[in-house]
Amino acid sequence: MATARAIRQSYDQRFNDLDLNLSEASVLAYVAEHGALSQTQIAKSLGLGRAATGALIDVLEDRDLVQRETDPDDRRVWLVEITIAGKELVEEVYIRDQILRKQLRTGITRQERQQLAAVLVRLGNNLASVLAEEIETT
Secondary structure, three states, rough: OOOHHHHHHHHHHHHHHOOHHHHHHHHHHHHHOOOEEEEEHHHHHOOOOOHHHHHHHHHHHOOOOOOHHHHHHHHEEEEEEEEEHHHHHHHHHHHHHHHHHHHHHHOHHHHHHHHHHHHHHHHHHHHHHHHHHHHHHH
16 A cells, blocks of 8 residues: 555656646546546546546646537536647656656566566456455445
């Protein structure tokens, strides 16, 4: 947990002068990569709550980095799209992300990173099973 917290703090520091934190940058980058999506789709894909995602989108929308448009297929749903200003900012987010990732990988071989990824996937699957069992027993 300490390492995860330190990684988050490192990203927050890298994005601080952009007036973004890691969560905001993640939403912005995800919308830039995947196009117009509903708040629910963004929340599910990023593993965030819908309300928390809505608050992040509100902040980004207030800064004119994303905009909400009605879904032409379902007028009850809002789609979140990146704006021109958002596209410009996300390019800087990508650059800073790549630099930090390179720094974090220093001294760690590709094989070690792949092993870590495999272990984390298994851990995630175990966590999903534990959470499913807890839901079934409540």
